[in-house]
Amino acid sequence: MLRPVGVTDGMLKVAIVGCGKIADSHASQIQWIEGCEIVGVCDREPLMAEQLAARFPVKRHFTDLTALLEEARPDVVHITTPAETHFDIARFCLEQGCHVYVEKPFTLYAQQAQRLVDLAERKGVKLTVGHNDQFSHVARRMRALVQSGYLGGDPVHLESYYSYDLGDPSYARALLGDKHHWVRRLPGKLLQNVISHGIARIAEFLTTDAPHVIAHGFVSPILKQINESEIVDELRVIISEEERTTAYFTFSSQLRPSIHQLRIYGPKNGLVLDQDHEILIRLRGQKFKSYADIFIPPAQLAKQHLGNLVTNARLFLRRDFHVDSGMKYLIESFYRSIREGTPVPIPYREILLTTRIMEAIFDQLRASRLQGRMESQDRELPLGTIAPEVKQ
Amino acid sequence: MSFSGTNIAHPKSVAPPQDDFIIGPDDRILITGAAGFIGSRVVQCLLDRGFRNLVCLVRPSSDVAGIEAMIDRRPPGARIEVLKGNLLSREDCETASKDVALIFHLAAGIGEKSYPDAFLNSVVATRNLLDACLEWACLRRFVLVSSFTVYSNCRKPHGRLLDESCPIEERPELRGEAYCFAKVKQEQVVEKYGKNRGIPYVVVRPGSVYGAGTSEITGRVGIVTFGPFLHLGGSNVIPFTYVDNCAEATVLAGLVKGVDGEAFNVVDDDLPSGRQFLRFYKKNAKRFKSIYVPHLISYAFCYLWERYSLWSHGQLPPVFNRKRWHAEWKKTRYSNEKLKTKLGWAPKVPTAEGMRRYVEACGGNGRNA
Numbered sequence: 001m002l003r004p005v006g007v008t009d010g011m012l013k014v015a016i017v018g019c020g021k022i023a024d025s026h027a028s029q030i031q032w033i034e035g036c037e038i039v040g041v042c043d044r045e046p047l048m049a050e051q052l053a054a055r056f057p058v059k060r061h062f063t064d065l066t067a068l069l070e071e072a073r074p075d076v077v078h079i080t081t082p083a084e085t086h087f088d089i090a091r092f093c094l095e096q097g098c099h100v101y102v103e104k105p106f107t108l109y110a111q112q113a114q115r116l117v118d119l120a121e122r123k124g125v126k127l128t129v130g131h132n133d134q135f136s137h138v139a140r141r142m143r144a145l146v147q148s149g150y151l152g153g154d155p156v157h158l159e160s161y162y163s164y165d166l167g168d169p170s171y172a173r174a175l176l177g178d179k180h181h182w183v184r185r186l187p188g189k190l191l192q193n194v195i196s197h198g199i200a201r202i203a204e205f206l207t208t209d210a211p212h213v214i215a216h217g218f219v220s221p222i223l224k225q226i227n228e229s230e231i232v233d234e235l236r237v238i239i240s241e242e243e244r245t246t247a248y249f250t251f252s253s254q255l256r257p258s259i260h261q262l263r264i265y266g267p268k269n270g271l272v273l274d275q276d277h278e279i280l281i282r283l284r285g286q287k288f289k290s291y292a293d294i295f296i297p298p299a300q301l302a303k304q305h306l307g308n309l310v311t312n313a314r315l316f317l318r319r320d321f322h323v324d325s326g327m328k329y330l331i332e333s334f335y336r337s338i339r340e341g342t343p344v345p346i347p348y349r350e351i352l353l354t355t356r357i358m359e360a361i362f363d364q365l366r367a368s369r370l371q372g373r374m375e376s377q378d379r380e381l382p383l384g385t386i387a388p389e390v391k392q
Numbered sequence: 393m394s395f396s397g398t399n400i401a402h403p404k405s406v407a408p409p410q411d412d413f414i415i416g417p418d419d420r421i422l423i424t425g426a427a428g429f430i431g432s433r434v435v436q437c438l439l440d441r442g443f444r445n446l447v448c449l450v451r452p453s454s455d456v457a458g459i460e461a462m463i464d465r466r467p468p469g470a471r472i473e474v475l476k477g478n479l480l481s482r483e484d485c486e487t488a489s490k491d492v493a494l495i496f497h498l499a500a501g502i503g504e505k506s507y508p509d510a511f512l513n514s515v516v517a518t519r520n521l522l523d524a525c526l527e528w529a530c531l532r533r534f535v536l537v538s539s540f541t542v543y544s545n546c547r548k549p550h551g552r553l554l555d556e557s558c559p560i561e562e563r564p565e566l567r568g569e570a571y572c573f574a575k576v577k578q579e580q581v582v583e584k585y586g587k588n589r590g591i592p593y594v595v596v597r598p599g600s601v602y603g604a605g606t607s608e609i610t611g612r613v614g615i616v617t618f619g620p621f622l623h624l625g626g627s628n629v630i631p632f633t634y635v636d637n638c639a640e641a642t643v644l645a646g647l648v649k650g651v652d653g654e655a656f657n658v659v660d661d662d663l664p665s666g667r668q669f670l671r672f673y674k675k676n677a678k679r680f681k682s683i684y685v686p687h688l689i690s691y692a693f694c695y696l697w698e699r700y701s702l703w704s705h706g707q708l709p710p711v712f713n714r715k716r717w718h719a720e721w722k723k724t725r726y727s728n729e730k731l732k733t734k735l736g737w738a739p740k741v742p743t744a745e746g747m748r749r750y751v752e753a754c755g756g757n758g759r760n761a
Contacts, residue, residue, distance in 0.1 A: 178478065
């Protein structure tokens with residue numbers, strides 16, 4: 001069932017596969033994007049497909065992927081199914097000549113990611129991943145500053161923080177209470193489903209394809225108290241390129257306040273991106289003389305915070321400050337790249353590097369867990385660390 | 393405490409004799425959501441009525457201490473089986489519904505903000521359970537515990553009176569509440585299985601269920617979304633039902649002959665207004681500041697919010713809208729007449745006593761009741 005690539009009548013035909021929670025976000029953004037229509041949604045559970053079609057302007061709903069592609073003939077397919085199915089569904093859609101947007105995490109393994117990218121290039125179709133945090137207003141402002149040379153050179157060091165509140169009842173309770181939850185079947189379990197946003201922030205600024213990764217993870221005391229031993233919810237990672245850029249990644253379910261931040265330091269200046277409050281702060285490398293250095297910088301910081309407030313208020317009044325504004329921007333950019341043949345919003349290199357770093361982390365956690373099990377016969381040890389290179 | 397009787401007059405109720413029940417004391421009864429607020433009382437109520445073969449289905453993460461306590465003090469000869477399972481698993485549904493003559497289906501996605509989550513845990517779960525019942529072909533009644541939220545509270549045939557003849561929300565997706573959407577769709581699934589697959593069913597729609605174990609004030613009285621407590625109920629009657637009374641009504645809906653395909657609203661007698669309840673709560677349970685919002689203002693607010701949400705393409709989600717205002721904050725009267733005449737229900741716990749127990753459990757002393 002090979003189909004011609006491209007948009008023939010000007011209207012981009014979109015399909016969504018998987019009608020769970022995240023599919024709602026996709027549908028609610030797509031419905032406001034001009035020049036596209038949702039021609040079909042698909043879920044193995046017919047009731048789930050029906051409910052999504054009932055709440056959004058969706059032409060048809062399906063329970064079979066082949067039927068969706070043959071009958072609705074979408075140009076683009078959004079894959080919003082559980083992560084373990086991403087690879088097979090994406091591969092099938094690419095083979096049928098569809099452009100594909102895969103929700104995060106892109107694939108379970110780096111090799112699968114590489115195969116999808118190769119297939120997309122061979123078929124002449126486009127591919128992206130749902131790293132929508134990368135396209136929030138504040139992330140775009142930060143990217144523009146970095147590209148303008150604000151850092152004064154290549155990044156020297158990055159720190160990415162990604163918190164996850166396990167108290168969030170809808171997801172965490174389902175995960176912790178259900179020993180058969182699909183997240184538990186992922187190689188990286190909870191981490192695999194949530195850390196890609198934080199890792200992608202680092203991957204964007206790395207230049208080599210094989211950074212050095214050292215990972216240390218453990219089950220938090222809170223989870224241990226409720227007899228949870230499988231879900232690693234505390235993770236610290238060091239990522240480094242040979243004598244160049246280094247990065248720390250912190251994932252935590254216990255850290256308060258719960259934060260989603262990127263700190264990036266260059267040879268001249270630095271930047272702090274606070275995703276939760278949509279704040280971007282410039283850290284100037286310049287020093288002031290004598291006591292001026294303890295009075296002027298606080299005033300400058302206060303001015304910057306005020307500037308962020310004004311910017312956010314302006315965006316809100318312009319009705320451009322939606323919860324999923326990053327997703328809308330990413331989808332619009334992806335559709336534009338399909339229509340106009342421009343580069344994809346997330347370079348394939350960045351997608352692959354994110355997947356490789358994640359795989360290296362999970363490999364190490366698995367190895368240290370096995371090592372811990374062997375040693376725990378004699379005494380209880382904290383999970384150790386092993387530091388292999390990222391596999392290419 | 394005495395709350396004036398602001399709902400309609402009711403005939404004297406008479407509890408039906410055991411002969412009028414569709415099952416005997418040894419028939420197997422399944423209660424889903426048995427560890428929940430209403431579910432645990434339903435189990436106790438069935439034991440009190442002499443039913444001796446109960447299956448309690450609870451989530452794997454549920455606290456079953458309450459059920460275990462009931463098992464410890466169960467009457468001689470009574471058997472309570474506790475099954476930990478998930479209604480999204482067809483195998484679990486089949487195991488739970490095996491040889492069951494009566495199902496009280498209380499498990500639902502409560503408090504879910506996400507439409508798909510609420511839908512999955514209410515509608516898909518219910519469909520799975522109904523399919524499992526068809527496999528065993530021994531079910532005599534399926535009792536769905538729904539909610540007042542399904543009513544649109546518009547175009548009512550008897551003016552301000554809300555009863556079982558009032559229309560159900562036709563476009564629940566526009567209410568801005570995942571729970572409402574899921575409950576309306578859940579009732580539709582049960583009705584469909586009743587009509588097309590011959591499953592006998594009864595729908596129970598409780599109003600605002602209260603009692604020891606809940607401390608939140610129903611949104612019909614007011615909300616705290618914006619910080620201070622906004623008192624929206626005013627002089628509206630609040631459709632309270634004490635949890636034990638609600639459980640009793642649910643049990644009767646499952647047992648009494650000749651009510652298949654019916655729906656029953658559950659509200660108590662002598663209902664207080666929002667203002668009376670709030671005054672009582674502040675006096676006896678917890679003091680806090682509240683701001684009264686007149687109905688005209690709350691309606692205008694809902695209208696403007698709805699318009700802005702549409703205009704801004706959902707920058708503010710449409711959680712306040714005219715449909716919700718009609719359903720929750722419009723002046724309405726309630727009836728429990730059908731419940732009394734057809735099921736012989738009467739509230740075991742008077743509202744004054746229920747309120748006293750409630751505020752006591754909230755940390756108050758109930759002395760001013």
